[in-house]
Amino acid sequence: MFYYLDGTVAEIAPYLAVIDCGGVGYACKTTNYTLSRLKKGQRGKLYTHLNVGEGIFELYGFATQAELGSFRLLIGVSGVGPKAALAILSTGTPDALAMAIITGDEKTLTAAPGIGKKIAQRIILELKDKLAKESAATGLDFSGGGNTVNVSAFTSKATEAAQALAVLGYSSAEVSLALKGVDVENLPLEEIIRQSLKKMVKP
Known part of the structure; x- marks a missing residue:
């Protein structure tokens, strides 16, 4: 109903x-x-998300599309509601969330108020499973001509970065373009993800 408010x-x-x-x-x-x-x-x-239910009509807004995408991923996890999703995103950034999911870092998630170990484990498990299914569907090989990038030339860090970006909902084509030009050989994983997000996200 609402895409964004300006x-x-x-x-x-x-x-x-x-x-x-x-x-x-x-x-x-x-x-x-x-x-x-x-x-x-x-x-x-x-960028907005409208939550409508029985007696509920709530509008959520985010400065970037990546944060909105992270919010929608989180509320898609069983047992995670909008309040919990906001708490998680208020203690970190979308790239930090993606890193936590890829690396299985429960501590980053439990740093949010009201998020216990069981919920953190469920978030990691379900979103990793979602990534695995999407990877199988898309191939996530980032191969092909034009502006795409061949993942075989990447280090394991770049592959993890690509998976983290996929967690945030970006397609393989978008991810390959974002990773192009980033120094994947020398930068730490978090910085690779941050620079790639910066290229894709337009606040």
């Missing part, structure tokens, strides 16, 4: 931003990261 930041509160669009204030539940990118009285643009 207007004036009318109010900012914990986990909440109100965007005034043409005289209508849209209250968006959001993360600490997104709130840090907004300033009251200035223009703000949020």
Whole structure:
């Protein structure tokens, strides 16, 4: 229903931003990261997710499409609701989440308020399984002509980075283009992911 909101930041509160669009204030539940990118009285643009259920009509907004994608991945995990997803994304960035899933880092997830070890394990298990299924469907070999990149030339770090980006919902074509030009041989994994995300994400 709503793809994004682009207007004036009318109010900012914990986990909440109100965007005034043409005289209508849209209250968006959001993360600490997104709130840090907004300033009251200035223009703000949020990519949105509408949560509708019995007696529920809630709007969530995020500064980047990567953060929105991470939110949707998290709420797709059984037992993880919007509140838990916001808590996880408020303690880190989308690339940190992807790294945690790929490396099985439960501590990064349990650093979020209300996220216990069992939920963290379920998130890692389900999203790793999702990645495995998508990898099987797409091949994730990043081979081909044109602007694609041959994964056989990559180090294991680059392959892990590609998997992490796939966790965030990017296609193999998008990932191969993002990794092109990044120094995968010498940069640490986290920096490879960060630079690749920077090339793909347009706030």
